[in-house]
Amino acid sequence: MSEAKTLYDKIWDAHIVDEQVDGTCLVYIDRHLVHEVTSPQAFEGLRNSGRKVRRTDKTLAVADHNVPTTDRSAGIENEESRIQVEALEKNCADFDIELYSMDDIRQGICHVVGPEQGFTLPGTTLVCGDSHTATHGAFGAMAFGIGTSEVEHVLATQTLLLTKCRNMRVTVNGELPLGITAKDMILAVIGKIGTAGGNGAAIEFTGEAFQSLSMEGRMTVCNMTIEGGARVGLFAPDETTFEYLKGRPKSPKAGAWETAVEYWKTLKTDERAVFDEEIIMDAADIKPQVTWGTSPEDVTTIDGHVPNPADETDKNRRHKMERSLEYMGLEADMAMKDIKIDTAFIGSCTNSRLEDMRAAAAVAKGRKIADGVRALVVPGSGLIKELAEQEGLDKIFTEAGFEWREAGCSMCLAMNADKLVPGERSASTSNRNFEGRQGPGGRTHLVSPAMAAAAAIAGHLTDVSDLD
Amino acid sequence: MDKFGKLTSVAAPLPLINIDTDMIIPARFLKTIKRTGLGADLFSTLRFNEDGSDRDDFVLNQPAYKNAEILVTGENFGCGSSREHAPWALMDFGIKCVIAPSFADIFYNNSFKNGMLLIKLPPEDMTKLMDDAERGANATVTVDLEAQEITGPDGGVIKFEINAFKKHCLLNGLDDIGLTLQKDDKIDDFEARQKAIQLW
């Protein structure tokens, strides 16, 4: 009998082209998403060496990081942003790659667009020059972020040289308490393992609480796997996955669909498979989460307090904590709920899907944002925007004082015009609270969509259940 | 890609943990479509005051370390983004080797692909090297990749581990893509096999 394998082992084994003596493998890449920030130098490299794109049919491009989320009819004002987007358009035309340009309704954040189009499929290997590529692992795809040199390598050869990750499993048992979201789950996991806890690992998420999540929720979880240091996050594909994929533009068509599903059903960890590391948590213990510092592991519950560096015994960590609190402009021991915010941002590849829009709208409905607060809602793709508008969500948001924007990365990393000014504080549904991430000097608190909407209304961080 | 042989340089100490890619090069500087020129904004927030002048307390601004080609730093260096701008910025500034207790995965791979050597050392060796690095202009360290050895200012030798393939590529300045294209027939075979079983 062959040895028991994990889901990750199975996908890995099915894609080995060649194995070197030192264990490094040449791995075949089934899907490649390309965007404007990390690709220009790769295309430059191809041109310089006279190389072609090996499989244009396995490559899909979209501009997302730099695109304006306000009226686009006048094009992009910032010259450097425009140059990157134009470079992508030219490169896709020259190398014959399918591109969703800025005025295409299918345009959006690459990690939202891939699944939405059925480009992301179970059992595939999928890469993109962006660290949040792990998002696609929600479908049982081995998906991970790569750098520009690797982007060039995939374009030219449709393969990558890789060393295998170690296997890690995070199980959350029991039923998820009411009001607890996928975002709270993954922040709680990162709070437990730390930002380096998953280094070198592929993490499979399992247990009742994870399995009960929708595809949107699973994507939120896998999206932030990278913030726990892991390269790959995975959910075994199941009926929820197949249901989501059926009938998508690039999903297998009738006839092929049945054989595909049959194969996808085999993509699960064998019962006797052994993981290098196991983390087990109880859903009942997970509370609404919010970050206080400048790393996603700096997380506590909304009922909690800013930690006190004096309680930290490790010198390096204490130093980092002091630095974070100074940057964030926070006092030790203050209640999280006493932290006032200037901005709320609902969007990013972590939380910009229809379900996220609905969750935020449910909180915003019939309420008004606090005086002096700016609140942005940025859907993940043009299609999500359209669906949300059909449900009337845009009205709910604008009536409550939120701005309803065009699709893009927006204030997640502040490469376009949406950014914080120094000292400004935001409740944000994105995935990174690094110094300056949302604009130089900006202060970010990571939360779920409902909590971000609640903060916009209260004017300070708060639990949804505290709103009148 | 340039070959990496033996490197002798002042080593700059930067004893901070979790230095992320946004600290190495903030996202607002990434709107380039070239690989060069990013060194000017390396460590921007740590290195410059708001008015653009140098911060005297930052190591690479101090005369002794201005030309450092080796950086000695804390655990989990390079965490965050997959953007290769971080190694490009370091290399463009002149850093050729970074030594730390641990690195973030993507950053680690990206650096080697650009010809930069990253060395992981256990805590005891790190403490020793950090002390050496703090000796300013006298902190000259030699990194010998072939021998996998670091020689400190007082002649003490530290051994380090490195993946044999990465070492081979760095020593010979080999480009990954060229190497892979030599296996073109294997890739063809794989595609043929996959096509036979996957109809979608």
Ligand code: SF4
């Ligand atoms: S939304 Fe943010 S994290 Fe996601 S791809 Fe865009 S910039 Fe990266």
